[in-house]
Amino acid sequence: xxxxxxxxxxFREVARRxxxxxxxxxxxxxxxxxxxxxxxxxxxxLEDVEELRQRAHDVRMQAVRDLDRYLADFTRALEARGGxxxxxxxxxxACAYVVEVCRRRGAGLVAKSKSMASEEIGLNGALEAAGxxxxxTDLGEYVLQLAGEHPVHIxxxxxxxxxxxxxxxxxxxxxxxxxxxxxxxxxxxxxQLRQVFLxxxxxxxxxxxxxAETGTIVTVTNEGNxxxxxxxxxxxxxxxxxxxxxxxxxxxxxLLQLLARSGTGQPLTxxxxxxxxxxxxxxxxxxxxxxxxxxxNGRRNLLGxxxxxxxxxxxxxxxxxxxxxxxxxxGDAYGPVYSGPMGxxxxxxxxxxxxxxxxxxxxxxxxxCTEACPVKIPLHELLLELRRDLVERRVGSLRERxxxxxxxxxxxxxxxxxxxxxxxxxxxxxxxxxxxxxxWAGGRGVPGLSRRRFRDWK
Amino acid sequence: xxxxxxxxxxxxxxDLVFPQAVADADLLLRxxxxxxxxxxxxxxxxQPAFNxxxxxxxxxxxxxxxxxxxxxxxxxxxxxxxxxxxxxYLPALVGVEPYDxxxxxxxxxxxxxxxxxxxxxxxxxxxxxxxMLRELRVSAQPRRLLERSGAEVVMLPRPDLCxxxxxxxxxxxxxISLAMADDKLAAAAAVRxxxxxxxxxxxLMHLGSRAEQAGGLPxxxxxxxxxxxxxx
Numbered sequence: 175x176x177x178x179x180x181x182x183x184x185f186r187e188v189a190r191r192x193x194x195x196x197x198x199x200x201x202x203x204x205x206x207x208x209x210x211x212x213x214x215x216x217x218x219x220l221e222d223v224e225e226l227r228q229r230a231h232d233v234r235m236q237a238v239r240d241l242d243r244y245l246a247d248f249t250r251a252l253e254a255r256g257g258x259x260x261x262x263x264x265x266x267x268a269c270a271y272v273v274e275v276c277r278r279r280g281a282g283l284v285a286k287s288k289s290m291a292s293e294e295i296g297l298n299g300a301l302e303a304a305g306x307x308x309x310x311t312d313l314g315e316y317v318l319q320l321a322g323e324h325p326v327h328i329x330x331x332x333x334x335x336x337x338x339x340x341x342x343x344x345x346x347x348x349x350x351x352x353x354x355x356x357x358x359x360x361x362x363x364x365x366q367l368r369q370v371f372l373x374x375x376x377x378x379x380x381x382x383x384x385x386a387e388t389g390t391i392v393t394v395t396n397e398g399n400x401x402x403x404x405x406x407x408x409x410x411x412x413x414x415x416x417x418x419x420x421x422x423x424x425x426x427x428x429l430l431q432l433l434a435r436s437g438t439g440q441p442l443t444x445x446x447x448x449x450x451x452x453x454x455x456x457x458x459x460x461x462x463x464x465x466x467x468x469x470x471n472g473r474r475n476l477l478g479x480x481x482x483x484x485x486x487x488x489x490x491x492x493x494x495x496x497x498x499x500x501x502x503x504x505g506d507a508y509g510p511v512y513s514g515p516m517g518x519x520x521x522x523x524x525x526x527x528x529x530x531x532x533x534x535x536x537x538x539x540x541x542x543c544t545e546a547c548p549v550k551i552p553l554h555e556l557l558l559e560l561r562r563d564l565v566e567r568r569v570g571s572l573r574e575r576x577x578x579x580x581x582x583x584x585x586x587x588x589x590x591x592x593x594x595x596x597x598x599x600x601x602x603x604x605x606x607x608x609x610x611x612x613x614w615a616g617g618r619g620v621p622g623l624s625r626r627r628f629r630d631w632k
Numbered sequence: 633x634x635x636x637x638x639x640x641x642x643x644x645x646x647d648l649v650f651p652q653a654v655a656d657a658d659l660l661l662r663x664x665x666x667x668x669x670x671x672x673x674x675x676x677x678x679q680p681a682f683n684x685x686x687x688x689x690x691x692x693x694x695x696x697x698x699x700x701x702x703x704x705x706x707x708x709x710x711x712x713x714x715x716x717x718x719x720x721y722l723p724a725l726v727g728v729e730p731y732d733x734x735x736x737x738x739x740x741x742x743x744x745x746x747x748x749x750x751x752x753x754x755x756x757x758x759x760x761x762x763x764m765l766r767e768l769r770v771s772a773q774p775r776r777l778l779e780r781s782g783a784e785v786v787m788l789p790r791p792d793l794c795x796x797x798x799x800x801x802x803x804x805x806x807x808i809s810l811a812m813a814d815d816k817l818a819a820a821a822a823v824r825x826x827x828x829x830x831x832x833x834x835x836l837m838h839l840g841s842r843a844e845q846a847g848g849l850p851x852x853x854x855x856x857x858x859x860x861x862x863x864x
Contacts, residue, residue, distance in 0.1 A: 190807050206788075244678035431654045498794045519725050536805070538798025538812070539683060561685030570685065578681050582689035585644075586696060591675045595648055610803040617810045619841035628642045628651035632658075632670045 177293065178521050179529040180509045185536050198334050202326075205333040210495040212439020213546070222299070225353035230428040231550040234486035237386070237419045241477065244386035244419040245468065251389025255451025257464040261416065268469050269300035271289030272378070272411055275465055279312030279409055281375035287393070287400035290328065290489055291413045291469050293511045297378070304516035308378070309370045311399040313363055317343060326513065329437045329491035334504065367399070375568055377403035377461065381414035382488070384430060384466065387422045390450040391466060393451050394433060394443040410452070411459040416468045417485035429488060432548040438490040439464045472524035484519050486549045493543035493553060497534060508536065515553045520612055522560055527569045532599040534560035601624045637667045637738075638706045641697075643714040644676035646821035656859035657710040657736050663859075664745040673700035677717040682725065683799045694722050697731075703828065707733040710855045712832045713763025720767055736765055737831055741773035746768055750861035751783035757825035758785055758854075759816065759834035759839070762794050774831050774854050781858050786823045788816075795830075799836035812840055817848040827852050827862040 179211040189444065192198050217223045237244050249259040262268035276284060284301060286292065287309050298319075301308045310319045314332035318325060320343045325331030332340075341354035344362045352362045379400045381391040391412050393400040404410045434440040453460030476485050494500045494514030505513035509530070512520050518537055522530040534557050544555040584590035598605075602623055606615030614620065638661060646654040661668045680696035681687075697718060701707050709715040715735040723730045734742070756778060764770050775785045796802065796812025803809075816839060820828040828843075830836050831854040840851040854864050 186805060186807070189805065193807055193811050366828065377804055421707055470861075496792070498796070499805075499808055501793075502811050534685075535801065538762070538794045538796060538801045539807075540794035540798070541766040542762075542792060542794070558683065558685070561683070562687055563685070565685040565687070574684070575686065578684070578686040582678075582681060582686075582692040585675050586692045588673055588675060588696075592695075598648075610800075613803040613806050615843065616806060618813075618838070618844060619844035621837050621841050623648050624651045624705040628647045628654040629670070629672070631651060631655060 177486065178509055178511060178525045180533060184509075184534045185503075185507050189503040192503050192507060198504055199338075200503070201334050205255065205327070205330055206501050206520050209330065209438060210546075211438055213492055213495065216435035216439040217443065226428050226431060227548055227550050230432050230495060230548055231486060233425040233428060234549050235483065238417055238477070238482060238485040241416060241419065244421055245416060246465075247386035248384055248389055248419060249586055250516070251387065252451065252464075252466060254414060255387075255389055256454070257285065257380055257389065258467060258575075259449045259466050259468065261468045261470065263470045265295035265469075265471050268295045268413065268467055268471070269297055271467060272413070273300055273304045273306070275409065275411060275463075276301065276376050277304065278364040279375055281306055281409070283370070283374045284308045284376045284378055285370050285403045285407060286310050286315075286435035287377070287395065287403040288331070288414055291380055291415055292378060292510065293325065294471065295413075295469065296566050297413070309367075309374070311367050311397075311403055313397055314396070316363065318502075320347065322584055324506075324510055327491060327515070328492060344460055359463055361630075371399075371402040371406050374403070374407045375448070376409040376411060377405075377407040378411045378413065379404050381412045381418060381466070382433065383426060384419045384468075384570060385412060385421075385426065385448075386422050388450055390448050391428060392430075393447045393449070394430070394445065396438070396440075398407075398442045398445045401447055404447065404449060405459050405461065406618060409462055409463045409465070410449075411465045411467060412449075413467045415473055416470055417473055417487075433488055433490050436490040436546075436548040448554060464505065465583060476523055481519075481523050481556060483551050484523060484556060486518075486551055487516055487520065488549055489516070490548060492546045492548060495535075496542040496546040498540060498542065508533065512562040515557070518554045519551075519553055519560065527560065527564055527567065531564060595623065595627065598624070635665060635667045637650065637669055637700055638708050639669045641674055641677075641701065641707050641709045641710060641714065642670070643711045643833060643859075644839070645837060646710055649837060650833050652851060653836075653853035653855050654710060656853070657708070657855040659859045660736070660740065660745075660747075660855060661708065664740065664743065665715070669705070671702075673698040675700075676712045677722060678712060679717045680799055682717065682721060687725070691726055694726050697722060698726055698728055701731060703729060703731055705732070706739065708736055708739050709733060709777055709790065710736040710831070710853065711834070712761040712768060712770065713834055716763035716767045735770050735831060737777050738770045739776040740769065740775055747777060747781045747858055749782035750859075751778065751781040751857065754783045754827070754862050755825055756783045756785055756827050756829050756862055757788050757820045757822070757823055758853050759788065759795060759828055759830040759835060760791050761830060761835045764831060765792070774829070777854070777858055778829060782863075783857075783862070786825055788819045788823060795835045795839050797834045799834065800862055802838055808840070810842060813842040814846065816848070817843055821849055825849060827857070829854050829857045829862065831855075
């Protein structure tokens with residue numbers, strides 16, 4: 175199973191590696207800049223983006239604040255249509271349920287369409303361990319699966335891969351030379367994936383939203399793969415977080431208007447699917463069974479807390495594309511699944527601060543994320559709150575806490591301030607040689623304390 | 633009509649590391665006809681502790697602002713992030729009424745201050761500091777003032793990008809922090825600016841000391857750029 179937990183220091187270590195890789199730097203910079211520019215254009219073309227963001231925020235918060243009620247509504251509605259709802263408290267439980275459904279159907283091959291929730295629970299590993307072969311059908315994720323890697327970006331998972339690398343991977347599969355040409359690569363991917371769609375025993379998708387009123391799940395894709403995955407195999411399993419519920423069908427209006435615009439800049443993705451139940455009597459298409467797996471996995475920790483707004487997240491990737499830290503480090507540094515500002519907030523909340531203590535500090539608090547969030551989550555303020563909890567729950571460094579306390583006592587009055595700055599000036603020769611000053615000086619000049627403070631000139 | 637009085641908040645970085653920039657802010661205000669008070673009890677807004685999550689320590693230091701400054705006169709700050717701290721966070725942190733606080737360029741621009749043409753023929757780039765840009769929403773004013781001082785202000789390709797200072801971020805994630813500084817300095821050089829101007833002592837310290845070590849264009853505080861000219 176893949177763990178969301180992140181050891182202290184891992185962020186910096188991975189970031190250092192990514193910074194040294196010029197190819198990754200260029201790829202991430204180009205793709206995030208492009209996605210950001212498209213988002214800005216798309217937002218700009220809306221009549222009143224602020225009104226829409228506020229509506230989207232309100233709809234999401236309405237669901238989050240009354241989650242159990244909407245969960246019950248959804249369950250009732252979907253069961254009436256012949257679907258099955260399963261709420262899972264942990265990743266293990268969710269994996270076990272999916273494996274059990276697959277086993278019952280004697281499944282050997284599973285076709286998957288992109289799902290962050292399935293990444294979160296490490297579903298592919300669980301399926302493989304049970305002798306079931308999962309194949310990703312989102313092109314970017316398929317490429318990464320062939321390469322034995324994991325997505326680095328929510329919306330554009332393979333932004334670090336060049337077409338030459340993809341050609342090499344495809345050539346191995348097709349056992350012939352596939353040219354590094356976009357059309358050739360697309361044709362090759364189609365040949366490979368079509369086989370998977372047609373022969374898979376079970377299809378697994380995520381769900382961007384789940385409508386409580388009607389028991390409808392919504393998926394959006396650009397490749398149409400979710401449509402094939404959810405309609406060709408005899409069983410469809412959709413996995414999503416419990417927080418992705420929305421009260422009514424009309425609530426999709428602000429959300430669908432904003433989701434694609436914020437992720438890729440499109441007014442809508444190429445395919446928007448609303449699925450309400452499995453195939454009914456007399457229908458030609460669709461699966462015999464439909465299971466909707468709602469994942470808790472720590473989400474309930476946030477309910478009713480100052481962090482509740484984080485559950486409004488619609489996983490559009492907008493905050494990643496504006497984040498200057500993500501831009502330098504790419505996704506991997508944040509951990510195996512969620513990255514960028516949303517990951518830095520969400521992961522410590524799901525797994526506990528102790529298990530991801532460096533993430534709240536993986537930000538310069540510039541606030542670009544908050545400004546880019548379509549559902550108005552105050553991401554940088556939540557990071558600030560997490561830092562506060564690091565201190566107040568005694569998770570952060572004791573040395574830092576002691577230093578801050580001493581410093582604040584000295585600087586709480588002018589005489590202490592004068593004394594400490596006088597002493598610092600005497601200690602100036604040591605300035606770049608110890609503690610944080612030494613870290614600073616590894617790459618920057620040491621700013622001299624002025625011989626006279628401004629207050630002494632005055 | 634009596635001259636309008638203002639209170640100058642030097643900020644800790646201004647007082648200790650960039651006293652010349654504060655003196656320049658002082659000069660600009662006096663040239664514009666304001667009577668400038670320097671409340672002697674001032675120390676620091678508490679931001680270093682606040683942004684690292686140390687609320688108690690931050691509160692202790694932030695109270696110096698309460699003891700030093702009056703609510704009946706404008707507080708002018710030659711620092712975007714400290715102005716943000718005092719305007720947006722400090723009142724709730726220590727439980728006081730809001731202050732009439734202004735970042736320097738926002739104040740000068742609001743009062744329609746005329747500036748001598750000290751930057752005639754100069755080409756400069758202006759670096760938006762994050763809190764000033766996104767929380768105070770002050771970005772046109774510093775550029776307007778620079779133009780009024782005769783400078784041509786060229787736009788950086790990605791003015792929204794943080795320079796990488798971020799307070800303790802600069803020493804917690806030094807590699808990323810430096811890479812961000814390098815991007816900013818390279819962007820300013822690429823648009824052929826003679827100097828990079830910023831209104832935030834934090835960005836100034838970070839970008840300036842990186843430029844000094846790695847070789848880069850001069851980084852100048854806005855107050856100095858306006859009071860002395862970027863070439864001085």
